[in-house]
Amino acid sequence: MRKIWSIGLIRALIFQILGSAIGAGLLGLIRLAMGLSWKTEPALVVGGFIGAIFFMIGIGGFSGWWKMAMGEDVPEAHDVTEPEGIRRYFGFSLDHKVIGIQYGILSMVLLSVGGSLALIFRTELASSGLQILDFVQFNTLVGLHGMVLIASILMGVAAMGNYVVPLMIGAEDMAFPRLNAFSFWIAVPATVLLLSAMLFGGFETGWTAYPPLSVRGPMGIQLFFAGVYIVGWSSILGALNLIVTTLKMRVKGMKLFVMPIFAWAVLATSIISLTATQLIGLSFQLVMFERLLGMGFFTPSNGGNPILFQHLFWFYSHPAVYIFVLPGLGIISELLPVFVRKPLFGYKWVAMSSMGIALTGYLVWGHHMFTSGIEEYLRVPFMYSTLLVAVPTGVKFFSWVATLWQGKLRFPVPMLFILGAIIVFLIGGLTGPPSGTVSTDLHLHDTYYIVGHFHATMFGGFIFPIFAAIYYWYPKITGRKMNDTLGKIHFYLMTPAFLVTSFGQMQIGMLGMRRRIADYDPTLGFDTSHLIITIAGYLIGVSVLIFFINLIISAKRGEVATGNVWQSRSPEWSILPSPSPVHNYKGMPFEVVGEPYDYGLEGSNYVLPVNQTGQAD
Amino acid sequence: MNPLKRGIFVFTGLLVLTAIEYFLGTNQVPQILLWVIAIVKGLLVLQFFMHFNRLFDNDEGGHE
Amino acid sequence: MSSITSSAQYQKKLAINRLGLWLFFASDAFMFGGLLVARFYLLGNRRLELEQTLGLIVTVVLLVSSFFMNRAEVMISKGNQKGFQRSIIVTIVLGILFLAGVVGVEWQTAHFQVNEGAQGAVFYMMTGMHAFHVLTGIIFLLIVYRNGLKGKYTAEKHYAVEASANYWHFIDLVWIIYYPALYLMGLI
DSSP states (O other), rough: HHHHHTHHHHHHHHHHHHHHHHHEEEEEHHHHHHTTTOOHHHHHHHHHHHHHHHHHHTTTTTTTHHHHTTOOOOOOOGGOOOOOOGGGGOOOOOOOHHHHHHHHHHHHHHHHHHHHHHHHHHHHSSSOOOOSHHHHHHHHHHHHHHHHHHHHHHHHHHHHHHHHHHTTTTTTSSOOHHHHHHOOOOHHHHHHHHHHHGTOOOSSSSOOOOOOHHHSTTTHHHHHHHHHHHHHHHHHHHHHHHHHHHHHOOOOOOGGGGSSSHHHHHHHHHHHHHHHHHHHHHHHHHHHHHHHHHOSSGGGTTTTHHHHHHHHHHHHHHHHHHHHHHHHHHHHHHHHHHTTOOOOOOOHHHHHHEEEEEEEETOOOOOOTTTTTOOOHHHHHHHHHHHHHHHHHHHHHHHHHHHHHTTTOOOOOHHHHHHHHHHHHHHHHHHHHHHHSSHHHHHHTTBBHHHHHHHHHIIIIIIIIHHHHHHHEEEEEEEOOOHHHHHHHHHHHHHHHHHHHHHHHHHHHTTOOOOSOOOGGGGGOOHHHHHHHHHHHHHHHHHHHHHHHHHHHHHHOOOOOOSSSOOOOOOHHSSSSSSOOTTTTTTTTEEEETTOOOOTTTOOEEEEEGGGGTTOO | OOOHHHHHHHHHHHHHHHHHHHHHHHTTTTHHHHHHHHHHHHHHHHIISSSSGGGSTTTTTTOO | OOOOOHHHHHHHHHHHHHHHHHHHHHHHHHHHHHHHHHHHHHHBBBBBOHHHHHHHHHHHHHHHHHHHHHHHHHHTTTTTTTHHHHHHHHHHHHHHHHHIIIIIIHHHHHHHHHHHSHHHHHHHHHHHHHHHHHHHHHHHHHHHHHHHTOOOOSSSHHHHHHHHHHHHHHHHHHHHHHHIIIISSBBB
């Protein structure tokens, strides 16, 4: 019993359940004292938030800050001794590498949950008529599929940022280790809240939670809001940490424009998630309060305006897709030169294109609202700003193609996924302008075409790159390589299966299949297409299952790989042994002496250990 | 300037601006004037109370 | 090794902490900005039916508290512990007065309820979110005051005071924008 109690995660989950009960009970008592009767919905909200706070108390997330507030001395993060072995990963660890892996595990768990939800409603869609789900269940699954995978992607982005960025820039840890651990662990109770929306009636709105439907529907939406709100804070605090780390903790000699390109991508991403995330939190908070207190934000009969919600919501949720894809595109630019053995073409332009996408991303949200009744005069400006995003994205594509040109290509598994990512993201990118142009969007809006487009960008911009990243950095984490054969099966199964789903969705979308509906008219003739899409969807599921098996067995039985496996110039490979030691570069100081991507240039170095500088010149 | 004295000056400025703002607001002048005053007040606070410039202080702290 | 000893390390840490705090302000400003947008989107050029005198009083109270906060920070940077403690306690009292003015008086005497139209929604949400920040600010100040009594801060090392002061001024900054937006802008 004691042994179980000492595992942070379990202790914290028990705390969360207790906290939720206490919060709900207290609210009930207060209402009773005020002469009001029991109401489940406010109790759910209050219980949800108090439960999350209790979770953090249980995991120990507040103990350091509490001591600081009480005026006690708190040791610096690198002086805290932490338990050895696997238990570390289930508790409040301050090491950025542990936190990175924790993020990664949570991301993969959410990926499989979100993917499984999709398989359930894909099964429903495989033929017309209702087979296994009713309408509310279908809507709940679709909404949760969206939001759970958004959470998964945010966690995956944070995983890469946390694990890799401090190693790349030669920092001993993140700028704020306690905040870093806090922002990971707060995402766990948030996930629990998000998923528990299913238990409390579900919700009907899809992941966008548009009022007035979200103001009226079942109360599962409140837990959905609470979960997203807290995940949002996790993302904001994580982004804050990454920005400060990249700006202030770089090793000697590493100017901004000789940072590894992935650090640029993470910086750009973090700027968006730091600021824009507040707006989705706010929009959901307003609906939450509208439901609880009857505030008239979004109900026209009470002075409100539902379009306001869409403005606030999309101000985050459009830039959010750049949060999702920018790190993935950064991974592509980072790994491509390693496997092509050529300098990255136009480093500065690629770095600036990440910033360019981030900044133009703020100006384009209105293209989600062309058909929802926004002011007519806003449509064309938003169309132009939307198409403008293609320019910095095009810069990246030109850079990749020019990098590939006449390179000495190698094709290990990470490179396969990189190439897959480029192709799939190209498909996703090219299908974008028709949806961003007002005249065509009026026809394509809310059809499966948009679903196909969106999934292509997400797979090309996140799923493929993160698999590449995991295959690539796995030896750095475990000291072993992942199995090559299984990796290739994973790739060659997932890529065609994905292309089939994506093209299939676009095809039926153009023919008029509406999105977010559980049933369709059999006379439309979509049954076969839907069946094929569903089968392909299951194949993606199988391929990811193979990946998980590979992930687990390679940790014990994989080929030992301790050195610079991929012959990379980046410091985490060329200086650091694998698996990476606890205190990063302690005892191995280095400095930056050259350009990051001058592969194939005789005698050039990016980083050198400090005591050897001078000899190498 | 003595920082205590500067604080008093800034505070007086903010008070005066608030008074003007109140006067203008109750007389229903064009909104833009109120925005200008609010932004001036905000800049005063950012510069003199929140020390925005300190953000760009040299963080090498003497060494080198 | 165990704690930050050298001044260079402290300076580095200080710069990191400052940047982190300012990024938090930037993030929070977007939330407050979103509410401001909601106010103008829903009410446009319509002014809220609020008590002008009361609004002016709470505004001045918050402004004076900001002045004393600044004083407290200047005092500690000169090593004047007594003056620092006095100023910070005045700040806290004024902060509580502000809260009492907004939540205790204004909310109770307003001409409209929470659920009465866009006006009620906008007014209670904007002042409510701001009041929530004031409350957290007061808590930070109380912590700083308690640690100040223990003599934790010196003229050289008092980042906690600087941070809580900055946070307090940030709250003031928000009110500087919110006050005209809620009370003075638009037509009656």
